[in-house]
Amino acid sequence: MSRTRIVVVGDVLLDRDVEGTVDRVTPDAPAPVLDVTGVHASPGGAGLAALLAAGDGADVTLVAPIANDPDGRLLTEQVEVAAQVVPLGHAGRTRTKMRVRSGGHTLVRLDDGGPGTPTTVPGDVVAELVDAADVVLVSDYGGGVTRDAELRARLTPVAGRVVWDPHPRGAPPVPGVRLATPNVAEARAALEAHGRHADGCGGPAGPERVAARLRSAWGCAALAVTAGAAGAYLADGGQVRFAPTPGRADGDPCGAGDRFAVSAALALARGAGAAEAVEQAVVDATGWVRAGGTAALHHRPGPGTPRPPGRAGESLEALAARLRARGGRLVATGGCFDLLHAGHVAMLQTARTLGGSLVVLLNSDASVRALKGPDRPVQHAADRARVLRALGCVDEVVVFDGPDPAAALARLRPDVWVKGGDYDTSALPERFVVEGHGGSVVLLPYVPGQSTTAILARSATGPRPDLEVLR
Template identity: 40%
Template sequence: MTDDRTIDLTGREERPAWDALLARFAGTRVAVVGETCLDTWYDGRPRGMSREGPVPVVEVDGQSDAPGAAANAARGLAALGAAVRFVSVVGEDAEGALVRDLLARDGVDVSSVLTVPGRRTVAKRRVCADGQVVARFDTGDAVEPPAGAVADLVGALAGAVAGCPVVLAADYDAGLFTGEVRRALVAAVRAEGALLVVDAHDPLRWADLAPDLVKPDAEEVEAVLGAAELRAFREDRLGFVAEHGDALRERLGAATLVVTLDADGAVVVAPGSSVHVPVRPVAGAAPAGAGDTFAAGAVLALAAGAPVVDAARVGCAASSVAVRQPGTAVCRLPQLHDELLRAGSAVVAAGQLTALAATHRSMGRRIVFTNGCFDVLHRGHVAYLDAARRQGDVLVVGVNSDPSVRRLKGPDRPVNPAGDRVAVLAGLAAVDHVVEFDGDTPADLLRALRPDVYVKGGDYTEAMLEEAPLVRELGGEVRIVDYVEDRSTTGLLERVRALRTLELPGGATEPEPLA
């Protein structure tokens, strides 16, 4: 960290050294200041509608409790190996005692979690029927603590942030962050020479205190926009942040902004520049705790010395892990490593395949490989890749380079250059890694990867594949999967050419080249 608390915006295009970064997570000190909540999930099966009113009946057969709100961020940091100090208040009640016990069990230092007599700890209880939330009921006091508790909080801050390179203020707008507490926290952080990261429901409340980094989500961005800005943001969120990110950053008083946009990933905004960090698609994701988990991963990466763009990549990967799990979940270090391996290295070089395969095999994964031009992606491709992915645990897709496509398909192909084809494939949920190759066959890739399964579509037979003997020699098997009838790039382009021919003036019969 630099003395003037600037954040490195460097975003490396090559795969970062994740192993080295994650190794620095262990024992890195981070302080979290924010509100505490108890999240309770009741799970069961639906039993129709109640006779007492138009509400579903759920036969509850399970209950899980977890720290929520800022306490979830603290728990998430501990799950990644950090030495976490948590500053908060709870009531002198069963809910407060349970949250403290859960945090302590997970390794969070709760010595600065103050118990306030007469206060009710905030609790959010959700009822789920077959995994679907059907009701939520909240209890507790989301109001400012009494003056004595505020004074105790202020007194605890300096000791809590000591030795922490980064401090997270997780402001759920539930009473803890009075003006006095906010000013005292900023003073303690500045005295320590640490970075202040603010994750607030109302980030404007912090603007006059000039945080080092503010992390608003889409809803929090919308709350600070005017009517015209709001319409533009909703029409094109990524485009709006890219164009107006500097103005938004200045409005929120932040040196750096990280805007999280759920399925659209995150955008890192620094003076005069912005970087989009995509997220790997997650099918059927539930949103509980995703923002806390993103904050935990990103803050710890910053504390471990990562550039802010890489920290955002860590945050995106961590939140992707959390939303795949039921309830209020966290991301643990092995899960983060796995997600970064899949998402952060979706596009790989041929020279990385041997090491990549060794890593996946060390985790007991079955590797599937397929290849093709994938020039104009269509329904048949998507169905085929989904089927290929089901043959194992990891799907690697080889993509013919532009010169290779021209040799195979003719001088008018490809329609889309290799960079575009690779990027589209890397965005599919079924695809774990994409690698470009220049040969007419993927023989070199097969030798490097040694896949357990080599997959081709149903328009092939094994006898037609000259690389099939090599796959067998390397210890793999060849599988032919079904494909969608009448769906091919060649057929699609023929239909486009036919339409263009009809539209040419003067009754011309030959269309112009598409490429």
């Protein structure tokens, strides 16, 4: 099966993260002193989008202005690991975005370079590339690519295969693009710039109304307004659909918009409708944030591995480090959680009170089948994980294979391992793993009368008599 061909057209940046620790302030001002522990550079803007698409298995070509300076050459080298680069002329020095970070938080951001406007555009080359692509992603970062007349002329004939990720300093999409993906602030500003009000009844219009109005103003086939942790609002034809995030995602949101746009573009290219593409994009963007965002790119395995975290998930070691950075003890528990019931919820809520973060190690479908029999699980692992992530007390869910979670625990190394029920801790194989790295095992009681097996048995024999009064 041939790989999906995507052409990413846009503005590139060089992202630098300066990471360190802070334990004092300067004597001459109330400013923190950062002791630097590492400096990491990686492609941003359209460069990040290209790497994300390559990590998803696509055949990627990046068309972008790239400066002829050391940072521009570094950008090219990093992207060419995974994608073909067609450089355009670049006005000024490479645009850089430097974040100074400590403990998973950004203290200050410094932007430099630019303006990055295209100075030479080989129109025939661009036309040949976009004509042959399954999908074109326009990644606008305000450098001037979307305002270039030659590029707009080459994008207009293929607008039906274009996903446009806009920027407040960029130009609006060419008419007829398949999907535009502004965030709420960008969408409101674009409506105002277009001479249309973004107000509703007695206040600002909701994202759903903004999406519908902007889709009409821009002349897009579909438009998705991304609303951060809430999800996305898709205006497609005469209706608006809401795609919620699959549970809470606490982490670095930097790059989530790129993750969203790339996932939507590839899903459309592979035959999905707009609604399905946006739903997948929301799931992937949530996973990206949960896995640590662009900061996690610096810890991916191997110098030539383009796939960033977010879809397949981060390593257990990286997950533990990220959660511990929030403060408090790392708590873990495990089980099948085939039909989530009140006993499960009570146990999870109590487990969360034992520390600062709670990770659930979830038996895979094969593991549940081996433990419970051929008729189980009732719900696939992806569905069970989604239900668990929707609980406010659960910070992350990790699916494992095998009869017990000992191997996963050896890598996660939680401070506390929680089990629910009447166990003899001496018989738990995972006890020795947890205690071996200095952790402890805590037992919590089950809620009487609550078990998945009992619920399934009752459902096979009819409703409970004490519930008949509720009918």
